[in-house]
Amino acid sequence: MEIKAIIGDITQIKAGAILVSFFQGMKNPDGDTARVNKALDGAISQLISQDEIKGKSGELTVIHSLGRLPAERVVVVGLGKPAKLTLDRVRGSVAEACRFLRQKYVSDIATVAQGTGTAGISVKSSAQAITEGALLGLYAFRQHITEAAEYGEIKKLFIVAGDKGNLPSLEQSINKGMILAEAANLARDMVNEPANYMTPSHMAEMATRLAKDYRLEVSIMERTQMQALGMGALLGVAQGSQQPPKLIVLNYRGSDTKEINLALVGKGITFDSGGISIKPSEGMGEMKGDMAGGAAVMAALSAIARLKPKINITAVIPATENLPSGIALKPGDVVTAMNGKTVEIISTDAEGRLALADALAYTQKLGAKRIVDVATLTGSCRVALGDVYTGVLGNNQKLIDGVINAGRESGELIWQLPMHEQYKEQNKSDVADIKNVGGKYAGAITAAQFLAEFAGDAPWVHLDIAGTSMTDKERAYQVKGATGVPVRTLVNLVLSLSK
Numbered sequence: 201m202e203i204k205a206i207i208g209d210i211t212q213i214k215a216g217a218i219l220v221s222f223f224q225g226m227k228n229p230d231g232d233t234a235r236v237n238k239a240l241d242g243a244i245s246q247l248i249s250q251d252e253i254k255g256k257s258g259e260l261t262v263i264h265s266l267g268r269l270p271a272e273r274v275v276v277v278g279l280g281k282p283a284k285l286t287l288d289r290v291r292g293s294v295a296e297a298c299r300f301l302r303q304k305y306v307s308d309i310a311t312v313a314q315g316t317g318t319a320g321i322s323v324k325s326s327a328q329a330i331t332e333g334a335l336l337g338l339y340a341f342r343q344h345i346t347e348a349a350e351y352g353e354i355k356k357l358f359i360v361a362g363d364k365g366n367l368p369s370l371e372q373s374i375n376k377g378m379i380l381a382e383a384a385n386l387a388r389d390m391v392n393e394p395a396n397y398m399t400p401s402h403m404a405e406m407a408t409r410l411a412k413d414y415r416l417e418v419s420i421m422e423r424t425q426m427q428a429l430g431m432g433a434l435l436g437v438a439q440g441s442q443q444p445p446k447l448i449v450l451n452y453r454g455s456d457t458k459e460i461n462l463a464l465v466g467k468g469i470t471f472d473s474g475g476i477s478i479k480p481s482e483g484m485g486e487m488k489g490d491m492a493g494g495a496a497v498m499a500a501l502s503a504i505a506r507l508k509p510k511i512n513i514t515a516v517i518p519a520t521e522n523l524p525s526g527i528a529l530k531p532g533d534v535v536t537a538m539n540g541k542t543v544e545i546i547s548t549d550a551e552g553r554l555a556l557a558d559a560l561a562y563t564q565k566l567g568a569k570r571i572v573d574v575a576t577l578t579g580s581c582r583v584a585l586g587d588v589y590t591g592v593l594g595n596n597q598k599l600i601d602g603v604i605n606a607g608r609e610s611g612e613l614i615w616q617l618p619m620h621e622q623y624k625e626q627n628k629s630d631v632a633d634i635k636n637v638g639g640k641y642a643g644a645i646t647a648a649q650f651l652a653e654f655a656g657d658a659p660w661v662h663l664d665i666a667g668t669s670m671t672d673k674e675r676a677y678q679v680k681g682a683t684g685v686p687v688r689t690l691v692n693l694v695l696s697l698s699k
């Protein structure tokens with residue numbers, strides 16, 4: 201889809217549809233909506249007075265112009281109450297309008313800069329949100345569907361700003377929105393891909409491809425190198441599978457120093473059957489998405505490479521399957537991680553923290569100044585926060601706040617869980633330094649406490665995306681399947697750290 205900024209008058213635009221907006225609680229259309237209303241001989245105000253247009257968030261009203269405007273249709277987008285308007289609502293409303301128009305085989309759309317003048321929303325930030333909303337909302341994973349879609353394709357989206365707009369700055373905002381949304385969609389593609397396609401080797405090939413396309417440094421560590429480094433925890437998870445494990449390392453260098461300003465570590469379990477502690481078969485297919493953390497950090501790096509902040513970022517992704525077999529890891533086994541710590545295996549289904557233990561220890565050895573890890577780590581986090589909030593825990597409040605704020609900017613909700621010392625008790629083992637399951641309660645917290653043992657003393661933050669990486673419903677700019685969370689948050693975090 202081509203997205204372009206235009207400085208001009210929405211009533212003069214020729215397109216399949218133009219989008220204007222209306223707020224809940226208002227009696228009359230104003231601004232662009234008023235001018236379109238006038239061209240339509242008062243059709244919008246009539247629908248408002250008949251209560252057909254209420255301006256509720258999510259409301260879409262189509263009016264055919266029948267020659268009264270160069271555009272064929274006008275869509276009045278409800279933006280809800282002005283006091284409650286956020287950029288995320290702009291993303292969501294545009295996404296829903298685009299999906300609706302695609303269903304009608306409309307191929308070119310023009311929209312006003314939705315929501316500007318309200319809640320401090322600038323033309324620039326609106327243009328970025330519109331871009332993100334359209335690209336994220338129109339996403340579909342059709343890789344393995346051979347039949348044609350039962351809807352059209354939106355080929356062009358014009359964002360029309362009045363005299364307040366400034367073309368170069370609008371284009372910059374659109375470009376940023378495109379980079380963020382394309383990265384999130386890349387992560388979605390990887391997560392939606394079936395596990396027989398998205399193997400550890402395929403993830404490694406994708407990393408190599410990204411490195412080539414975006415000029416990143418890449419190195420893929422094989423089993424023998426992991427053995428040499430003593431990565432017994434990651435290797436333990438990998439030992440039951442026929443697929444060779446890969447430790448993917450991507451480097452972005454935006455600054456001249458040798459420092460790694462931030463390491464992003466992502467769980468890359470390409471399929472989690474639970475291993476010998478096998479999961480119930482119902483819903484097990486969902487576990488193809490257990491590499492969503494790894495996908496998110498890879499995709500984030502692709503966006504960072506395009507945005508070129510002056511900062512150095514390294515991504516580390518331990519990629520492996522978790523399968524049962526005659527040589528698989530067993531409950532009761534003890535493994536030794538790269539930092540020398542021994543781990544008693546209580547459940548082979550708590551494999552994410554094992555893979556991350558070695559990835560975090562490796563990152564620590566690289567001397568990263570800060571670490572953020574992303575993982576579909578615990579069912580417990582999903583039980584606590586559902587698919588709305590990502591859980592965040594860590595050892596440094598400043599970095600946690602930075603992540604939460606970057607989330608707010610992205611419309612990705614993040615909720616902090618407590619890391620009290622007392623929870624650490626639950627991970628104590630009788631036969632090793634630590635055990636990989638801390639009991640029935642506070643599972644998201646004990647999992648994070650486990651990771652903390654391998655992250656070292658540098659500021660470290662853990663994002664548990666078990667609940668938010670996938671969704672079973674279409675809502676705003678999310679569609680069924682992978683969400684692409686928290687790619688845009690990670691990129692915005694990096695941009696803020698680079699300032």
Ligand code: BES
Binds near residue numbers: 551552580637643
């Ligand atoms: N990959 C799962 C966590 C998960 C659950 C992700 C649901 C997405 C949706 C993880 O490896 C796992 O199995 N965790 C166990 C840990 C338990 C054995 C301590 C869990 O949460 O049940």
Ligand code: ZN
Binds near residue numbers: 472
């Ligand atoms: Zn598991």
Ligand code: ZN
Binds near residue numbers: 469472490549552
């Ligand atoms: Zn898992």
